[in-house]
Amino acid sequence: MRSIRVALLALGTLIATLLTAPTAQAAPNFKAPFACGQQWTYSHHSAEVRRALDFVRSDGGATANAPVLASASGTATRHNQPGGAGQYIVIDHGGGWQTYYFHLAAYSVANGQSVAQGQQIGTTGSTGNSSGAHIHYEQLYNGVGQNIVINGQSLAYPSSYYANYLTSDNGCGGGTTTYWVDTFARTDGYAGPSTASPQGALYAGTNYVYCKVWGENYTGAYGNNHWWLRTDLDETYPGGNGRGAYVPAYFLSRWGNDEARDNNGTVIPDC
Structure with a gap:
């Protein structure tokens, strides 16, 4: 009987310890340590x-x-x-x-x-x-x-x-400003402002973009453009990331070489 009482006391002590042990604190919703859109x-x-x-x-x-x-x-x-x-x-x-x-x-x-x-x-x-x-x-x-x-x-x-x-979406203030542009053809979207690392595709039509960066010169039958536009892609390739990808400003319908403006003529800001 003594051994049973000792075992019960030990079990009670263990249960009490578990009930009173501090619980892990939930982590904050950490965001990237660099600026919005980058x-x-x-x-x-x-x-x-x-x-x-x-x-x-x-x-x-x-x-x-x-x-x-x-x-x-x-x-x-x-x-x-x-x-x-x-x-x-x-x-x-x-x-x-x-x-x-x-x-x-x-x-x-x-x-x-x-x-x-x-x-x-x-x-x-x-x-x-x-x-x-x-x-x-x-x-x-x-x-x-x-x-x-x-x-x-x-x-x-x-x-x-x-x-x-x-x-990053850190410091975006609840939403990133978008600029509406028309594109004349489907184009691949990339991880950065160059034709390395295709992530998916942006379809022809009216699309929103966030900002622009200067990068690899993209050339074609209609001229060239060094500006690249950050946007969210319509189609993501296997293993790709369609959010915040980059497409050549070459595909803007209304603007020529090394131009990056929205449909109203507003200069798209730098990222």
Whole structure:
């Protein structure tokens, strides 16, 4: 009987412990650490601390000095490790969650400042132990590196750049401005402003676009155009990503060489 009572007491203690144990805090809805509409490629290598991903810009814009944005709201602290992370920001989001942003060229917030999701916290650089400008980005829970999740979706961990891409909706303010254009023929859409990495197709007709970037010169029977338009494709190829792809402005019905205007004649803004 004594052994049964001891076993029951032990079971009761275990149940009480399980019922009172703290539960894991849900992660914030983290967004990309770079500006709305921009596309960056990312990679991971085995020497990285924790579960970091490194991001470089892949849409024709410059990586160096590009704004680095807060993935979620929280309290930002500034740090400097000349032989390692360089100038970096840590944001404490509460509930045990933090994000790290390494190798900054400059800080954009004060130490201990409260920041909103999408707020600029620094600029992209190569300070510390770094071979080139990039954003080294981490998500931690209770000090432990986590697999990175953006907008509720887990990212891959490729060993090199230009295999995986991420287009940001951080700081878009609830919606990205669109510009309506007419295109005269079906065209492939690409991961960046060149004919590498076709992602799908945009059909002929009236389509919306978000912005433009200068890229590879696209030529054909009707002239040429260096501008590329970011849009969402009508058709996605197997393994492709139809959101935030790039199509040549060459296919605009109403404009000629190196023009990128909407149907009203408004110059489409740079991404």
